[in-house]
Amino acid sequence: MLYVADMRGNLAKAFELANTQMFRRTALPKSYTDRLGHKLFLFLLTVQGLGAFALITLGVILKKSGVARSVMQPRVRQEISRAGVALLPMFLFVALALGFLVIGQTVSALAKYGATDYLGSTMVIVIVRELGPLLTAVLVLARVGTANVIELGTARALGEVEALEALGIDPVHYLIVPRVIGMALGVFSLTVYLIIGALASGYLFAFLQDVPLTPGDYFKQIAEALGWLDFALLALKTIAFGFFIAIVTCYHGLAQPLRLEEVSRVAVRAVTQGVIVCVLIDALFIVLYLVA
């Protein structure tokens, strides 16, 4: 029974969500300082909730890695497919567009100064380190994260979470863990494909613009501009993006009792917070690049 209480604690008590909701519903105070304090307090409660949810999810991933494999493995595969494989056609298009866009702007700027030799390294800085991972994260958030909130919010509103608990199935294990793993691996893989596609389409566009650069020189520039740190931080950053997008969207969908009419509003809030979290993670990695 305490087991179920623990599971329910995972979903509500640990995050004091009841308090968060009550706080949301109270009327805003009139004075600006009070209003600022209200917003700040709400922000801190959300950070606390998200942090606790992330830690609980990590705990469940580690503790229950071998539990119910026959159920969990297909679910993880399904989530990898949903947050990765199914998005490949869209990412192929985005990769083409991104390569054209960055090269188009860069070539015209670099050509003024006769610095087209820096085309490869510019692509590395812009696409590998920044735009590729961030754009992937935002697109996955929009396509899969939103669906997460709606699916989980609806499941919560229809009492499916209580049904799982009654059957002795931990909702965090069954509903959240596959999504977190699927999205972390999905964002990582899609970023790699996006970067490769954008770099290739970038050269294609440079070739069409008559830039005097052979494919060998172009890819040599890129290879020289890339260091081991780029690969390590790219992997870490994309996995962090995927993990936290899943945490934010699942937290909003599952960790609070919802009525059906609240689901759409919660989805909007989750996407906003997801974007903020991605930008914060990106800022953190910029600092890491600068320090390293």
Place this chain on the structure above:
Amino acid sequence: MSENQNIPAIEMCGVNVAAMRDASLTVVEDVNWSVAASEFWVIAGQEHSGKSDLLMLAAGLMLPASGNYKLFGTDAKNFGEAELAERLRVGFVFQGGQLFNRLTIVENIALPLQYQKNLPAAEATQAAQSLLELLELAPLAEVTPPNVAAAWRQRAALARALILKPEVLLLDNPQAGLGARHLQWWLRFLEQLSRGHECSGGQPITIAATADDLRPWKNERRKFALLRDKKFIPLGAWNEVETADDPVVKELLAVQLETANLTI
């Protein structure tokens, strides 16, 4: 079956029941209730009298706000993840079924077995087939719950609860929204479960069901209780229910309603 027949399956002493959706709200106070093995209880009450919350507490889905609750002789507070198997001796059927909408009926039924025993999907599905046949759900096996009528969803929820072979079965208002044919089937099947059915290896299952209409539950073997004004009032056997002077009991027996209709 329980190892010791003398230990009550469910034993509540001075239990206060909080609302599932709002733990700060007490919906039933000072519950003293003991359910022995193979008993069949019907707990009646009007809407929002706390029937579902009481049943969810009995199923171990939440802890009592205060008081002592023992499930198979073990204090609820001592239950941890290691005692999950003990808790799964209780099956729960929600009002409306609360099936998983993305899974088919057969997947819904097989899921608990597949998850708890880590069985391959084919093996769990095979185990679910006999329950599908028994509950006349076979034609709906590959259909998802939103495309199934409510009465059949309710049956699928019963099958899902039975697949883990529980010793205690808790049913939240199983008669709600059922037509006469389905209602008769439910009453007959629950009685068979209570007396011992092949799906439970011939062992009698302890049953507690909530109801907002007492008339269909008339049976001399069953025990009845009433939830009124946040109180849990044991009524006893059917003959005591019929002679009870409580206005809520009369309403649940639809005596007043029938009288009113006659007057009109």
